[in-house]
Amino acid sequence: MSKDRDLLAAFLLLLVLASLPWWALKNSYTMGIVINALAFVSLGLAWNIISGFGGQLSMGHAAFYGLGGYTSALLLTRLGITPWVGMVPGMVMAVFAGLILGYPSFRLSGVYFKLVTFTFGLILEIVARSWINLTEGDPGVKIPLLGNAPAMYQFDSAWPYYYIILGLAALYFLISRWVLRSRFGFYLQALRDDQVAAETLGINSLRMKLTGFALSAAMAALVGTFVTQYLLFIDPASGFGMFTSVKIALVAIVGGTGALWGPVIGGLFLIPLAELANAQFSNITGVDVVLYSAVLILTAMFLPRGLVSIPDLLRVRRAPQVAPEEQPLPEQKSRLSGELGLTEANPKAE
Amino acid sequence: MTTILEVKELNKAFGGLQAVRNVSFAVEEGDIVGLIGPNGAGKTTLFNLISGVEQQTSGQVRFCDHDVSGWRPHRIAALGICRTFQTVRLFPGMTVLANAMVGAFLHTSVPAEAEARAEEALKLVELYPDRHRPTRSLTLVDRKRLEMARALCTNPKLLLLDEVMAGLNPQEITVALDVIRRLSETGLTLIVVEHLLKVIMQLSHRVLVMDYGLLIADGPPEVVRRDPKVIKAYIGGTEESYNA
Amino acid sequence: MAISPAIAILVVAPLLFLFGMILYRVLFERVVIGSTELVPQLSLTVGISFTLVTISQWIFSPNHRAITVPWTTTYYDLGAVFISQAQLIAFGVSLAVSLLLWLFLGRTDFGRAMRAMVDDRDVAQMMGVNSRKIYTFAVGTSAALAGVGGAILMTYYTVFPHVGLQFLPLSFVAVVMGGMGNVLGAFVGGIVVGVVQQMTGVYVSYQLQNAGLMVVFILILLVRPSGLFGKEGVL
DSSP states (O other), rough: OOOHHHHHHHHHHHHHHHHHHHHTTOSSSHHHHHHHHHHHHHHHHHHHIIIIIIIIOOOHHHHHHHHHHHHHHHHHHHOOOOOHHHHHHHHHHHHHHHHHHHHHHHOOOOOHHHHHHHHHHHHHHHHHHHOOOHOOOOTTTTOOOOOOOOHHHHHHHHHHHHHHHHHHHHHHHHHHHHHHHHHHHHHHHHHHHHHHHHHHHHHHHHHHHHHHHHHHHHHHHHHHHHHHHHHHEOOHHHHOHHHHHHHHHHHHHHHHTTOOOOHHHHHHHHHHHHHHHHTTTTTTHHHHHHHHHHHHHHHHHHHHTTGGHHHHHHHHHSOOOOOOOOOOOOHHHHHHHHHHHBOOTTTOOO | OEEEEEEEEEEEEEEEEEEEEEEEEEEEEEEEEEEETTTTTHHHHHHHHHHOOOOSSEEEEETTTTEEEOOHHHHHHHHTTEEEESSOOOOOOOHHHHHHHHHHTTSOOOHHHHHHHHHHHHHHHOOOOGGSBBBGGGGHHHHHHHHHHHHHOOSEEEEESSTTTTTEEEEHHHHHHHHHHHHHHTOOOEEEEBBBHHHHHHHHHHEEEETTTTEEEEEEEHHHHHHHHHIIIIISSOHHHHOO | OOOOHHHHHHHHHHHHHHHHHHHHIIIIIIHHHOOOOOOHHHHHHHHHOOOOHHHHHHHOOSOOOOOOOOOHHHEEEEOOOEHHHHHHHHHHHHHHHHHHHHHHHHHSSHHHHHHHHHHHHHHHHHHHHHHHHHHHHHHHHHHHHHHHHHHHHTTTOOOOOTTTHHHHHHHHHHHHOOTOOHHHHHHHHHHHHHHHHHHHIIIIOOHHHHHHHHHHHHHHHHSSSTSSSOOOOOO
C-alpha cells in the first residue's frame, strides 16, 4: 500500500468514526463500546511501537497503562490536581519504569524482556492490592463525581470522551506512521530482524530500544489517564492485570504485529465482538475471556501475521508465486571452484 | 600512504580453542588486502574482532588513530568500518530498498536523503529494479549483492568483505571484481576474505594468510604464492586439505 | 469424598503429565516447531491458560476454597519461628522433586539429550536426538511439576480458579533470578523469593513485601543479568 493511500484511508476512517455518534451510536452503551474499542486501538498502537516494529514483546503493557491511570487518579483524589496535568507525571512514571526495566533486560536476549515486563505487570498488580495506604487496595481508586467539569477532565455525557479518544487514536496512528517512515523506525525494524547486523551498520541497539520502549510506555500511560477518567475508577486488576496486558497485545497481534494498520483493525474488530458476546450471554461469566482465548489460539495457528495479511494470502492463492529457491552455499562453492580450476581451500570439499 | 588499520598481537580464545593467536598487521589507506586460509583458520573471527561483534581476549585494534579495542560495533561502524557476513545477514522483514536505507541512515536522518543514497548503491550492484521486492524473495547471489550495497551505504572508510564472491558464476565474479576495483579507486580500503585463491591473487595488492589462528604469511601475491609455509598449509597441512 | 493431598499428588502428577503431552502434540507442535517468531507461541499458551481458568470458574465457581488436613494444624516451635507441618512437608517435597529433576537431567541419557537440545537443537538432532519425543516429554514434565506444586501449596493456601496468577510472577522471578535453564538456580531463586518477601514483610511492611521482591529482582538483574547461576551469554 502506498504511503499516501494509508493517510487517505485513515482520514476516511476517521470521518466515519467521527460521524458515528450522530447516526449510529444512539445511547451511551453503544458509544461506550466504541470508546472502549478506540482505547484499545490506542493501546495496541502504543504496544506495536516497541513490540511490533522493535520486535521486543512486552507482556505487561498494562503496567504502563495502570501507572498512567493510578498516578493521575491519585494526584486528583489526594492533591486535587486536574488529570489534564496529572497525565504528565503519569507518563513520566511510565517512562521511568520503562527505562529501569529496559536497561538490564535489553542487554540480554529477548526472553528476558518478555519475562521482566510480564513479571512487572503482575507485581504492580499485587503491590496495588496490598499497599493500601497509597492505592486504596483491592476496591481501587474512585474519582469523585464533579458533574460537568471540563477543566477536571470530567464530562456529563459520553460525547466529549468519544472525541478525546478518537483524537488520541488518530494521533497515535500518525505517530506510528511517522515512526515507520523515520530513521528511528528503520532502526527498530532492523534490530527486530537482525540485531548483530544492525549494530555493524552503526545502530546503537540499547539506546534505540530504550527510546522505543519509553515512547510506547508514555503512550500507554496517557490512555490510562483517559480510561480512568472515563470510567471514573481504576482498580488493580483492570489497571495492571494480566488480562489487560493480554488484551493490549492481542489487539495488535490479531490485527497484525508490526503492521501500521494491525492495532486499528484488531481493536475495531475484537473489542466490539467481545462486548457483543458478553451481552448475548450475559448469564455466563467470562464469555469474552474464552472468546479472546479462542481468537488468540486460532490466530496463532492459522493467521500468524494477523488480519492485515488476509489480502496478501488471497492474492498469493490467486496467482501462486514461486519463490526462488535458496541456493545451498557449500555445494555451490565447491562445484564452482571445480569449474574454474581454482585452488580450493575448503577442506570439506570432496 | 597512511596507515588506516593497525592490529597488534590480537588473541581470541573460545574456551580452550584459540581461534586467533597473536595476529599483528597494518593496512594502508586505499589498499585491497586479501585474507585467505583454510576453513577454521580464524578469518571470520578476525573480522568479528575488528568490527566489534566479538571481544578479543587480548591485543589491540587501532583504526584512524583511535584505539577501538572493546568498542561496541555501532561505534566502530560510526568511525568508518563496515562489513558483510559469511552467512548473509539481511533484514528479512524489510524490502530491498529499506535494507539499504538502514545503512544509509548512518550519515543522515532525512529519509529522502537515505533513499537517494540507497538507490545509488543499489544501482551499483545492479539491484535497483528489484528495490521494492521483499528481501526473502532474493536469490543467494542477490542477497550478497544487497548486503554489500547496504554496507556501502554507510560510506565506510574500511570495508570487510567476507566471502561475497562464493556462489557466483565466472561472469558474476568478473562483475564483482570490477565493482571492488572501482570502489578501491574512490579511496576505499578493503579487506577481502575469499576461498577462490585465483581471484584473491588477481585482486589484492597484498595477501594475508592465516592457518590455525596464526598469521603465517603477509606480502604481495606473487611472494605469498611461493611461500613454503603457505603451500604447506594448503597442500601438506592436513590430509583433508590435500584432497581439496 | 476426601482424598489426602499425599495421594492426590500421585494421581495429579501423571494426569497432568499426560495432559501436557497431549497439549503439545495437538496444539503446541503446530505452532512452536520451526517457528522462530514468538508471537504465535505466546498467543497460544496465554489462550490455553485463559481458557482453562474460565472453564474451572464455570465448573468450580470463582470462590476460594481451603482444605483442612491434620498437617495444617500441627505447628512446630523452632524457637524463633513457628512452622506448620504442612510447610515442612512442602519443603521436603520440593527438595525431593528438585533433586529428582536434577538427577534426571544430569545422569540419564534422556535428560542429557534434553539438555543437548537446549544447547543446540540442530547439532542434537544430527546426533540422533528425537526432538519431538523430547519436547513432548518436556511439556508433560513441566505440567506435572506445576501440578505437584499446586497440590502442595493447597495444603496451606486457599485455591480458586485464578490462583495460578498469584504464583506465576513469583515463579518467574525465581527462575530468572536463579538463572534460566538451571535447576539449582530455580531452587535457590525460589528460596530467595520467599526470604525477601518475608523479610520485607516483617522488617519493612507487610504491604510492601512484593515491592521489596521487585527491587531485589531488578538489582540482581542489573548486577548479574543472566541470573545468580546463569551462564553468561546464554539465551
